[in-house]
Every structure is written in structure tokens, then in C-alpha cells.
Amino acid sequence: GQQVMQIPQYQHVQEGEDFTTYCNSSTTLSNIQWYKQRPGGHPVFLIQLVKSGEVKKQKRLTFQFGEAKKNSSLHITATQTTDVGTYFCAGPGIYNQGGKLIFGQGTELSVKP
Amino acid sequence: DTGVSQNPRHKITKRGQNVTFRCDPISEHNRLYWYRQTLGQGPEFLTYFQNEAQLEKSRLLSDRFSAERPKGSFSTLEIQRTEQGDSAMYLCASSPGTGGSPLHFGNGTRLTVT
Numbered sequence: 387g388q389q390v391m392q393i394p395q396y397q398h399v400q401e402g403e404d405f406t407t408y409c410n411s412s413t414t415l416s417n418i419q420w421y422k423q424r425p426g427g428h429p430v431f432l433i434q435l436v437k438s439g440e441v442k443k444q445k446r447l448t449f450q451f452g453e454a455k456k457n458s459s460l461h462i463t464a465t466q467t468t469d470v471g472t473y474f475c476a477g478p479g480i481y482n483q484g485g486k487l488i489f490g491q492g493t494e495l496s497v498k499p
Numbered sequence: 500d501t502g503v504s505q506n507p508r509h510k511i512t513k514r515g516q517n518v519t520f521r522c523d524p525i526s527e528h529n530r531l532y533w534y535r536q537t538l539g540q541g542p543e544f545l546t547y548f549q550n551e552a553q554l555e556k557s558r559l560l561s562d563r564f565s566a567e568r569p570k571g572s573f574s575t576l577e578i579q580r581t582e583q584g585d586s587a588m589y590l591c592a593s594s595p596g597t598g599g600s601p602l603h604f605g606n607g608t609r610l611t612v613t
Binding site: 434 | 594604
């Protein structure tokens with residue numbers, strides 16, 4: 387079945403270091419979304435990428451969608467303690483019906499002050 | 500926009516009992532989704548509604564699970580004859596229903612089956 391995989395599963399960084407998480411889909415995606423879940427919280431939408439090769443920035447966060455629309459990455463520059471949480475990528479189900487999203491297993495980021 | 504509301508926040512039940520959870524989506528959203536999340540995993544799709552119609556149900560979902568959205572507003576998820584493996588966070592999300600719309604999640608109901 388359709389799979390969305392993320393690596394690494396965990397990342398521990400010193401505050402100020404950079405962080406990158408990678409997302410790979412077994413199928414071509416029409417779009418990819420990224421969510422952040424703080425400890426004890428629920429997933430919160432960050433951004434959506436639609437176009438092949440698209441790059442979007444939100445302050446210190448840079449999101450990329452691969453040329454083949456099967457992979458994506460999230461890069462955080464100069465991490466802060468407020469960046470702590472689990473980052474999920476998610477893509478539409480294979481038939482892209484109803485907006486159902488298939489989530490990766492997430493990358494948990496911890497930041498040491 | 501009051502957000503997606505889920506009740507209860509926590510539920511502890513004994514194996515074999517039935518439980519029911521409620522989700523109130525954002526009022527103008529016509530799509531409603533149920534997901535399940537276990538520790539260290541991403542949300543796993545269970546089912547979704549477009550208005551009152553249940554349009555898809557995960558093949559992973561056993562017959563003990565049933566969901567309703569009778570008037571296209573709030574939804575309930577019932578688990579019959581609970582098993583310890585049902586212990587998880589049950590997340591509800593809603594979206595406006597246009598293609599690719601982001602999901603707005605509630606705080607979830609944490610189920611513990613003893």
C-alpha cells in the first residue's frame with residue numbers, strides 16, 4: 387500500500403544548530419503538507435507544497451518539494467527551544483479522494499539549550 | 500473559529516466495554532476525519548465524512564469500530580468490546596472540503612483499555 391516514510395525518527399541538537407528532516411513517498415504526490423505536534427499537543431498545519439521543485443520559507447524554516455514530487459524536506463536554521471516537537475509530512479491518499487492524508491511517522495526534534 | 504472540540508479528553512475503560520467519543524468540527528467545515536495515533540507514530544487514518552456521508556473507512560478498521568455524523572455536524576466514534584490494542588489517542592480533524600485543504604485537528608481523546 388501507499389507509504390510515507392520520514393527520516394530520521396529522532397534528532398537531538400544543541401540550540402543554534404540546524405535541523406533537517408526528510409520525507410519520501412512510495413507514490414507521486416499531488417501535494418505535500420507539513421505539520422508540527424508539540425509534546426502533549428495535536429498536529430498543527432505548517433505549510434503545503436504543490437509544485438514540482440517548489441521551495442517555501444517561513445522565517446527559519448525552509449520546505450522543499452522534490453522534482454519528482456515523491457520527496458520533501460524541512461530544514462530549520464539555528465534551532466531554538468521553541469522548535470521542539472515532532473514534525474510530520476503528509477500526502478494525499480493514492481486516489482486523492484476526500485482530502486484524506488497519509489502521514490509519515492514523524493521526526494521528533496529535541497533542542498538542548 | 501472555535502476550533503475542533505473533542506470529548507472526553509481521557510477515557511479509561513476495562514477490556515470488553517464499549518466506548519463512544521464525540522467530535523465537534525469547525526462549523527463551516529463539511530469534511531470530518533477520524534485518525535488514531537500511538538506513541539512514536541504518525542496519525543493513522545480511520546474514516547472520513549463529507550457532510551453526513553461516510554465516504555471511506557480504513558481496511559485496518561475492524562467491525563468493532565463505527566462512526567456516525569448524523570446531521571453533518573458533530574460526529575461520534577464508537578468502539579465495541581474494547582481490546583488493549585485499542586489504547587491510543589483518537590484524533591478528529593475537519594477541513595473546508597476543497598482539494599488539498601489542511602486538516603484542523605482537535606486535542607484528541609486518549610483511550611486507555613485495562
